[in-house]
Structure formats: C-alpha cells, structure tokens
Amino acid sequence: MNEPLSISVHELTKRFGDFTAVDRVSFEVRRGEIFGYLGANGAGKSTTIRMLCGLLSPSSGAARVADTDIFQKPEEVKRHIGYMSQKFSLYMDLRVEENLEFFGGAFGMWGKKLKKRAEYLLDRVELLDHAQMLTGRMPGGWRQRLALACAMLHEPEILFLDEPTSGVDPRSRRNFWRLIRELADEGTTVFVTTHYMDEAEYCDRVGLMVAGRLPALDTPSELKKTWVPGRMFMVRGIDSTRALSLKRRDEILAVESFGTGYHVQTSDEVSSPGDMGKMLQMDKREQVEIEEVEASLEDVFLRVIASFHKDNTSQEDS
C-alpha cells in the first residue's frame, strides 16, 4: 500500500438547490486500486463521479484527481482520466472503429499513433474482428467493452466507470471484470460504481453510499468482519416461527430471510453446522439443511442501511 494517491477526496459535497446529493464524502484511492462505489438508486454515485471528472462543479469540500485540483482545474483533470458514463453514449450510427477514431481525435490523437492504439485496444476488448460493425447492431456487452476502449484511448491514469455492467449478461460481466482487474494490475486506477453486490467482491476496497453519505468503506473482507461478525449459516427447510424462535438465544445475533431459506448469524461459539442443528432441536424426520456460508456484501449492505437509518432517526428524535 505504498503506491501514490490517485484520488483524494475530503468532505466533498454537492447540493442541487436545497437537496444534498453528495454529503461530506471523504476517501482516498491509490494507484492501481479498484475502488468500488456501491449504493441504491439515487444514493449519489453518479454525482460523485461527475464531480471527480470535472463535469459537475462541487458545492464544497476538496478533491484532487491525478494530482490536479478539481475545483481549480476541471479541464486539466480530463486529460488524465477516462470516463464511461452510466447511460451508454457512444454513437450508435457509427462503426466500431469510427467511434474509436472520433474519441481519439477528441483527445487530440491523430494518424498512425491513433490507429495503432485503437487496434491494440480493440484487441484487448476482443472486438478486433468487429471493427466494421455498426455500434447500434452490437449486443450490450460488446458495446460496454467498446465504451471502455474509447475511455482508454489516451492512456488515462484513472478510469471512472459508472455502472459499466448494468444490463449486461452474467458471462459478459465476468469478462468485463477480468479486463478491469488486468488494467488495474498494469497500474491503472479504477473507480467503479455498481448495483451488483457480487461485483463488489472483485474490488480492492468498497465504499457504501447511502443517501449521499458514505457510512462504510473498507476491503470486502474487513467490511464483513466489521458489519457481520461471528459466523453465518444458511438454513433451509424451517418455517418462520422456528426461525424467529432462534432469535431469542444469546448466541444468535441475527436471522434474516435470504433466498430460499434464512441467513443466521451467530457468535463464534457456534462453530459448526452441527452446533447449529442442536440449537434447532431437530427431530429426525425433519429435512433441514444447514451449511456454513461466508457473509455476503449484501448482508453488509443491509446492516449499513439499517444502522444508518437508526442513527438518523435517533438524531432526529434528540
């Protein structure tokens, strides 16, 4: 972790009229890191990205991107970053290579150098065989890869990707993330927002955004340790009364319905599915399935939201 800082944000705030879309957010991202930004709809993810890309002027706070102050030199920032906006915004009526040539030209690139770079990137995003295709005719996953290539033409130090995989099939999503990991390993800093909790697992560190605030930020495993301590069991085949009755026990920290069964979070004393089964006092005829699972970021996210709202209501009460 002695890589230099790529992004440093301090108390960054954006207000639209009376409404605060991003509220005193602070974090730092190091070079080559994949920083995931999670949050529900309207949490303020895109607004944060737009400020960091020099597209929106922040209301207050401070932020440096690629060693450039975004308050003072928003135009300078643009030379160092690649941006993929949430809404797909390449030109559908241009061919794949025409889109690349245009955005290259927009970055002041030209001639042979641009051609070589475009070819290299097409190869990397596995679209080299489709350079002549009209962008509008390609499936969503391909378009996203093309958009990524367009954002990388000028060899940016930092990539800002706003929900790059929304609406893309799972296989394409996995491919896309492999590509992002490769880029990060080569030293590109990646700031990425997502709705998908499973994708957040690919990130080096994750920030959870709730209503403009950033109440949780850490590596995925630390987040789980902090927010979902102890152990987690997946229990299938019990009814809700039974599940709720578990809650009365001291070793049981939480019971939440999860998929086809329940996620039961316990203290470390409950160390195996067998211990768990004893607590359920199963009789032999019952078909109950118990399995120890790792807490997911979804569990973390639910906890963070719950505690955030509890804090807020108690604040309002006092």
Added chain:
Amino acid sequence: MRAFFRRVAAMAIKETTHISRDKQVIYMALGMPVVLLLLFGYAISFDLDLLPMGLLDRDNTPESRSLIQAMTASDAFEITKHLDDPNQLHEYFKNGELKTGLIIEPGYSKSLKRNETATAQLVLDGTDGTTAGIALGYAAGVAQAQNLRNMEKLGLMAELPIQARVRALYNPSMDSSKFIVPGLIAMILAIMATLLTAITVAREWELGSMEQLFSTPVGRLEILLGKLIPYIVIGIVQVLLVITIGSILFDIPVKGPLYLLFGTSFLFLACTMGQGLFISVLTKAQMVSTQAAMISTLVPTILLSGFMFPIENMPWPLQALSYIVPARYFIDSLRGILLKGNGFSVLWPDILALGIISLVILAASTARFKRRLD
C-alpha cells in the same frame, strides 16, 4: 493550435458520418429546397395572369383600340365585360367578377393628336392591395410604351422619365419571379440551415453523448465549428442546386461573379446555422429547438428582409429590426449579383454586415454553451 484543428476535424468527420448514415437528412437537405422552390416559385408568382377587366371605350377610335390592344397583349389583363356605365364597376368589384376596369373618355384620340396629355382611366379593386399595385405597375408600363410609340409616330423624340426606365431595366418583362427567386433562395437556405443545425446539438444532449464529449478536452468552439463545417458544405450544394434550377425554370440570370455568390452564401449560411446552433444550445431538446428554429427564421426572412414587402415602406421600428435580419443583406446582394451583375465595390456593406452577424451569433452560442452538466 494543431490540437485545435485536429479536434475540429474529428468533430467534422464524425458529423459528416452521421449525416451520410441518415437518409432523412440527405433527402431533406437536397429534396426540400427543390420542392420549396417549385412550390413557391409557381405559387407566389406576382405576375398577373389574365386579371378580369371591364371595358368602357367611349372614344372608339383606332387610337383607343390600340391602347386596349396594348393592355390585353401582355396576358396581364383580359377583357371579360363591356360596360355601359362606369358605376357598374362597383357591382362587379363587389361580387369579384372584375378586378380592374379601363375607361377611355371621348376625346382620347383628339388629345393625342394635338399632343396634349391624353387620359384613360384605370380603375382598380383596391381591396387586394398587392394585385392592385402590380396591376398599376403593368398599366403604367403599357401606357409608357404606348406613349413612346405614339411619339415616334408623330416624329417626336422625347426623354422618358428616369423612374420609368429603372423599373423595367432589370426585369424588362416585369417578370416577378426574377425578384422572388433570390428571396426564395434566402428563405430556403435559412429554413434548412436553421433546422438542420438546431437539431444537432440538442440531439447530443438527448442521447447523453454530450456528457461523454464533455469528459474529453474538446472545447465548445471546437464542437460548434466541427458541427458547422459539414452543414455549410451542404448549404453551398443547396445554393448550387437552387440557382441551377432557378435559372432553368425561371430564367434567373447569374450576371455577377460566382465567387461573390458563394462568398455571400457562405456568410449567410454561417449566420443562419449559427442561429440554429444558438437555439440548440439554449433549448437542449430537439422538439423545442426545431419549432423555435422554424419560427425565428421563417418569420423575419419573409416579413423583414425585403423579400415580399419593401423595407422602405415599413414603420420605423420594423425597419430598425430588419437590420439584424441576415436575409435582408443576403437578398439584397443576391439580387445585385444575379440580376444586376454587381461586384464587391457595390455589395461590400452587405458582406460586412453578414460577416459581423455571423461572428456575433457564433460568439453568443459559444458563450451560452456551458461545458458543464449543472
């Protein structure tokens, strides 16, 4: 500076590709001017075709018949009623059967022979002002020609009033299409140019590609110039098209130098397209900007440019307003170049005015074009 031109070129190439992929734009750009020219060229003809005329010839001499023949020879008037009393005209005007009446008093030929002023009365239905005005012009022309012929017969040579000469000089057959087509060219170019460009910036906002553009170092002026260039090329093609068709169908001559024709067209296009961009920059929505573009070009180009109504006859506030209407200068220089063969020495004020307006509008668009999303 090199980077500036590269980015403008990238924008222009991209925009050209959009245009080349969009059949609708191509049809609109090349088909509409032709359709509009045909439609308007024939429909707004100011020529009088066989205006119904009532006749009362109380002189009934070879001279009076010669006048009647001269009047009807031009296809402008057709005698449809023979009157017994001048007052009958009122009835016929009211029910629309007649538009004009020609009344020749007894003694017309005698006065002519004595070389006194001979009078014949032309009565016009003044409710249709334009028609009446043109009819009057025709009749005056005929009368003058008749005058000249009579004087020649009498062996006299006389100088005709200058004014009468100027009237007919550039348009000897008094053929109004020669006046209208230059105005039409201006109108067609203005509508097409404003419409085409009004859409392009707004479309980028609607598609979301403007946000992507803003994340690159492309500047506002670069975006606007890059968008303008291909459309100006289209505009010049339109000028060629309209003038070619105009000269084939309406006998429009091109007497002046071609470089001036294209030079003024270029400046006029820069003005109107600049206006389209300005609207597009302000509204950010294609529907709104299309409508705003239509209204803001069509109305001044038709009403305030001298296309249909002479500027000298307008009340002063409208006259003042006409100074910022680019079509005013363009129509004036087109008439000069096409019909009179005027050169730069005559037309430079028009050219200067067009140049200034185009720069101002481009500067205003750039200033209003925020490179930020908030």
